[in-house]
Amino acid sequence: MNKSELIDHIATKADISKAAAGRALDALIGGVKTTLKKGGxxxxxxxxxxxxxxxxxxxxxxxxxxxxxxxxxxxxxxxxxxxxxxxxx
Missing domain, CATH: 4.10.520.10 (IHF-like DNA-binding proteins)
Incomplete structure (x- = not known):
């Protein structure tokens, strides 16, 4: 499964648009990166x-x-x- 397939899956399961699912996934990834960068x-x-x-x-x-x-x-x-x-x- 690649990123676009994951976005499609999130959009389907959460009953939201693909754009909203993409923003949610990007926010999750960004949050993980930021926390790991700080050593958390x-x-x-x-x-x-x-x-x-x-x-x-x-x-x-x-x-x-x-x-x-x-x-x-x-x-x-x-x-x-x-x-x-x-x-x-």
Missing amino acids: TVSIVGFGTFAVTKRAARTGRNPRTGAAIKIKAAKVPKFRPGKALKDAL
Whole structure:
């Protein structure tokens, strides 16, 4: 399912226009991004939790040459599914 299919699904289930569903989805995504950027977490009961974790610096390999390269430490988004989502699958 891509973004436009998700918007269609939201519009159908919530009985709202596609434009309103698109704005709602964009607002949700924007809220999650803003909260994660500030270092917070977003928990949606029954769905899961979005959080930011730190990935340590490490040594990798260039696949073409095999030479060792340094990969910088980074902050990465993580998603941990909730129990209801796991049970639904």
